[in-house]
Amino acid sequence: MKRALLRLRHRFAALVRAREGVALIEFAYSLPIMITLGFGGLELINYTTAHLRVNQLAISLADNASRAKQEVVGGNPRFRELDANESIRAAYLQAGDLDLEANGRVILSSLEVNGDGGQWIHWQRCGGSKTYPSKYGPEGTGSAGTGFPGMGRGTRQVQAEENFAIMYAEVFYDYQPVVFGDLLPEATIYKTAAMYVRDDRDLSGIFNPDPQAPVNRC
Template identity: 85%
Template sequence: MIEFAYSLPIMIALGFGGLELVNYTTVHLRVNQIAISLADNASRAKQEIVGGNPRFRELDANESIRAAFLQGGNLDLKENGRVILSSLEVNDDGGQWIHWQRCGGDKTYPSKYGPEGTGETGTAFQGMGSGTRQVQAESNFAIMYAEVFYDYRPVIFGELIPEQTIYKTAAMYVRDDRDLSGVFNPAPAAPVSSC
């Protein structure tokens, strides 16, 4: 009994520490999956047009962002984070260009690659991503680039894993031909999820 009493606080601390690490790892995985799903959903969304290329609408952007919040579930991503969806394309000079950008969430994190319009002219903007993971669009194609920020709060031990912002990205080529002239908003108009 005495040995058990001495070891109980250590065992409790180890058990709760293990729970905190599991929760932290699980949140990282979930935020990563949300980024992948956001980019994938936006790369597939379209409105078919008779005699023309399909169009991406404000409604499609809103629904992709809403799906990310629903996927977040009890993470409360809308209140505790920010999702940014960018369309990476090639500008008239052959450089990379963030043609448009849509955001959602109550936090105010900006894109790590700049606002909508970054790289509109010239070739100075190299693309999105870092190091060997940088992506670049090809001419007449677009890449849906998703950024997800999430403010992680520890469950038990703040000293073990302090509060921090988890940041994940994902990129997907647009699956089919798409009218890349912009984001369309046919009647009935949907609200614009501007950044």
């Protein structure tokens, strides 16, 4: 009996002195934290990249719409429904795996000067399955008077000059997490861009000559 107790005591003493599994145990404790930090870093990189990509989409949309035109003999170039549709479609293609058409909303507005010298959203075209409205009002906002200040906020506000138009693009994108999924709250990325029309465009409206293109009103 004494020998058994002595042998048991030696085994417990050896167990107390043992250090072989300390590193493994510490690693097991820290592994969940390391994995969470690693995946969190991946999610942060993806979120930041999505912001950059959506910003580029807004710039490209405004730029493409400012350049598009149909030449007219003896008159100013015209902007057509086809041009609006193609500009929006180009944004979808550029978005790639973001799937902007399913996960977002693009709004293209023509900011012009009304008959009273005020700012005016003459027309507006939209695309995407989401239903976000423009943050500056629908088509026709500011059609009379001078109460509408223009589009943009703070130092980024823009105003059109008489006989010229500004293509103002708004892009909404519902961020799609790559790791945490439903654990993250819904986040909508919103970016804007503005470009002056490159030539003396006919500003009487959007034209839709035969064969007519679909009209994507907001």
